[in-house]
Amino acid sequence: MLRPGCTRNLRLRRSQLTALRCRKFSSLSDTESVNEEPTIASYNAQEEDRYNMEQVDFMRRRRQTDAKRRQGGETFMDQRIVHVRGGAGGDGCASFHREKWVPKGPPSGGDGGEGSYIYLLPTQHLTTLSSVPRIIKGASGGPGGGTWRNGKDAPPTIVRVPLGTVVKQLSHDDPRRAKDAFERFQESLEGLDEEERVDRIRKRRWVHYPGFEDDNLQREAFQEADKMLKMEERALANRRQRRGLIHLDLDRAVDTPETEKDPDAPLGRPRAKTWGYLIAEGGAGGMGNPHFLSKTNRSPKIATRGQDGEWISLELELKILADVAMVGMPNAGKSTLVRALTGGRVKSEIAGFAFTTLNPIMGVVRVGPDGWISGEEGAIYDETALEGNRLRDGMGVHGYVDGEEADDEAVAARDDSSGEENTQSRLPHDSTIGESFRFTITDNPGLIEHAAENKGLGHMFLRSIERSHALVYVVDLASPDPCEELRILREELDKYREGMSGKARMVIANKADLLGQGGEQEAEEAKRKFVRLEEYAKTEMGTDARGRTLDVVPVSAKYSMNMRKVVGLMVGYVEEARRQVALQEGEENTSTLNDYSY
Ligand SMILES: Nc1nc2c(ncn2[C@@H]2O[C@H](COP(=O)(O)OP(=O)(O)OP(=O)(O)O)[C@@H](O)[C@H]2O)c(=O)[nH]1
Numbered sequence: 335m336l337r338p339g340c341t342r343n344l345r346l347r348r349s350q351l352t353a354l355r356c357r358k359f360s361s362l363s364d365t366e367s368v369n370e371e372p373t374i375a376s377y378n379a380q381e382e383d384r385y386n387m388e389q390v391d392f393m394r395r396r397r398q399t400d401a402k403r404r405q406g407g408e409t410f411m412d413q414r415i416v417h418v419r420g421g422a423g424g425d426g427c428a429s430f431h432r433e434k435w436v437p438k439g440p441p442s443g444g445d446g447g448e449g450s451y452i453y454l455l456p457t458q459h460l461t462t463l464s465s466v467p468r469i470i471k472g473a474s475g476g477p478g479g480g481t482w483r484n485g486k487d488a489p490p491t492i493v494r495v496p497l498g499t500v501v502k503q504l505s506h507d508d509p510r511r512a513k514d515a516f517e518r519f520q521e522s523l524e525g526l527d528e529e530e531r532v533d534r535i536r537k538r539r540w541v542h543y544p545g546f547e548d549d550n551l552q553r554e555a556f557q558e559a560d561k562m563l564k565m566e567e568r569a570l571a572n573r574r575q576r577r578g579l580i581h582l583d584l585d586r587a588v589d590t591p592e593t594e595k596d597p598d599a600p601l602g603r604p605r606a607k608t609w610g611y612l613i614a615e616g617g618a619g620g621m622g623n624p625h626f627l628s629k630t631n632r633s634p635k636i637a638t639r640g641q642d643g644e645w646i647s648l649e650l651e652l653k654i655l656a657d658v659a660m661v662g663m664p665n666a667g668k669s670t671l672v673r674a675l676t677g678g679r680v681k682s683e684i685a686g687f688a689f690t691t692l693n694p695i696m697g698v699v700r701v702g703p704d705g706w707i708s709g710e711e712g713a714i715y716d717e718t719a720l721e722g723n724r725l726r727d728g729m730g731v732h733g734y735v736d737g738e739e740a741d742d743e744a745v746a747a748r749d750d751s752s753g754e755e756n757t758q759s760r761l762p763h764d765s766t767i768g769e770s771f772r773f774t775i776t777d778n779p780g781l782i783e784h785a786a787e788n789k790g791l792g793h794m795f796l797r798s799i800e801r802s803h804a805l806v807y808v809v810d811l812a813s814p815d816p817c818e819e820l821r822i823l824r825e826e827l828d829k830y831r832e833g834m835s836g837k838a839r840m841v842i843a844n845k846a847d848l849l850g851q852g853g854e855q856e857a858e859e860a861k862r863k864f865v866r867l868e869e870y871a872k873t874e875m876g877t878d879a880r881g882r883t884l885d886v887v888p889v890s891a892k893y894s895m896n897m898r899k900v901v902g903l904m905v906g907y908v909e910e911a912r913r914q915v916a917l918q919e920g921e922e923n924t925s926t927l928n929d930y931s932y
């Protein structure tokens with residue numbers, strides 16, 4: 335049965351959308367085939383189509399935002415509980431060598447192979463935890479065979495996680511932890527009488543030569559061996575427990591060890607592999623019956639089963655390691671700014687309503703010896719839907735049809751205005767030529783007052799930018815009270831984590847192009863507004879750890895105005911932060927060396 339207002343509505347919308355598209359294309363082809371001038375009626379029909387499509391688009395976004403809100407911020411932090419099971423060892427084999435003229439050969443059962451070990455490998459090619467499976471299960475080792483054939487060891491299981499993942503093992507009393515193999519087995523024994531219990535436990539430990547189980551159980555040597563195996567199991571459990579809980583901060587790619595790098599390696603030789611961090615051991619393979627050969631027992635008819643691998647539960651949390659993170663209220667223009675700073679390479683959606691951005695998105699800003707090179711001062715970044723419409727209609731941002739003539743005009747105009755920037759704008763899309771510095775930047779969802787009480791999209795997405803080197807406030811200078819926006823942003827940051835606002839270095843007063851357009855008086859008013867904001871930032875917003883107040887820069891992200899100034903300041907923050915990190919790491923290394931010096 336259809337849920338009211340859900341699937342049915344969706345279908346309606348889809349069919350509506352297809353109908354609209356068909357109408358659009360058919361009307362287009364009609365016009366072309368008869369080669370008629372567009373009439374007012376056809377123009378109105380097109381406008382109506384566009385309006386309907388915008389409505390459909392709006393409804394889609396609202397559904398997305400509502401769904402995100404219902405998740406209560408759970409998916410912002412990109413957090414995941416993962417249950418890991420190291421592969422079980424293969425069983426040993428109880429067999430005897432048989433050959434022509436040798437009717438009673440020696441015991442020849444092979445050992446079982448080792449179960450798969452599980453590794454986590456941080457990689458910069460992933461940006462979310464979505465590809466990490468919730469249950470990671472290592473392959474079992476191969477069973478031993480006759481004629482001394484040992485089982486195959488299972489290959490290691492390497493799970494790739496994004497750089498910046500923090501890994502924590504869940505403790506024994508954490509309700510989110512899954513039971514391990516031993517606990518599950520203990521559970522299965524509940525309700526059984528003593529004899530059945532012993533029987534089950536032995537079945538789990540031993541493999542018997544066919545038809546000799548009862549005989550084996552009677553033997554004193556077997557009972558001794560059973561006790562030994564029990565002790566070994568305990569020792570293994572204790573060793574795993576003593577290892578302590580795993581806590582890893584995977585903020586760096588794992589390098590292949592220098593010793594394994596061989597530039598002169600002959601062709602075809604397998605490359606040294608980097609497996610990453612070991613998180614769960616595989617079980618050891620079982621022993622074949624030759625292991626039980628003794629002076630008193632020349633034909634042992636027992637072998638052991640493979641051990642269970644290690645079973646643990648981990649909490650993975652992704653903390654994006656961007657250098658600079660944008661914090662602002664919805665619609666302040668964060669996405670527009672990030673697109674402008676990265677030369678449009680970040681495909682953040684831009685729209686004129688709140689909560690367009692639903693997840694943090696990272697981009698790279700490139701800087702050359704003469705400054706910012708990833709974008710172009712004066713480029714226009716409009717709303718995504720409008721840009722899409724223009725693209726469909728073949729219009730440029732200035733409204734004229736993109737053609738050779740129009741392009742020539744635009745190029746000529748740019749040549750006139752600044753020759754230097756023009757050469758930079760001609761850089762190939764992914765060129766690193768002339769790049770001397772780069773840093774990463776994140777666009778974030780909007781933060782509103784009482785976000786800490788889960789208003790709007792909540793504030794859990796702040797977790798992912800906690801470790802950014804610098805925070806930048808983005809406020810809408812054209813809003814009635816940008817100072818109030820700043821106050822709210824600071825308050826919400828500190829509500830998330832006390833002192834987090836101390837990381838803020840700059841206020842970007844966006845949409846400056848909207849002010850002062852109505853003559854001298856308005857221009858004066860705009861200036862006063864900006865000065866008020868500057869004053870507020872200096873007196874009310876506190877200082878950073880070194881006692882410096884916030885830089886305040888007026889910009890227009892939409893028209894890429896004053897971007898060089900912004901990038902210049904950001905480069906300063908990032909360089910300073912990186913120097914500090916290097917210094918801290920140097921100190922840490924020296925102190926470790928000192929620990930070992932006598
Ligand atoms: N005039 C003008 N409009 C701008 C400027 N920057 C952004 N806008 C407009 O402001 C609206 C919101 O822009 P976004 O970049 O989506 O704002 P946001 O802060 O990312 O919004 P959320 O994702 O909802 O938090 C869009 O209509 C933009 O075109 C600017 O510098 N000048």
Ligand SMILES: [Mg+2]
Nearest residue numbers: 668669690691
């Ligand atoms: Mg946005």
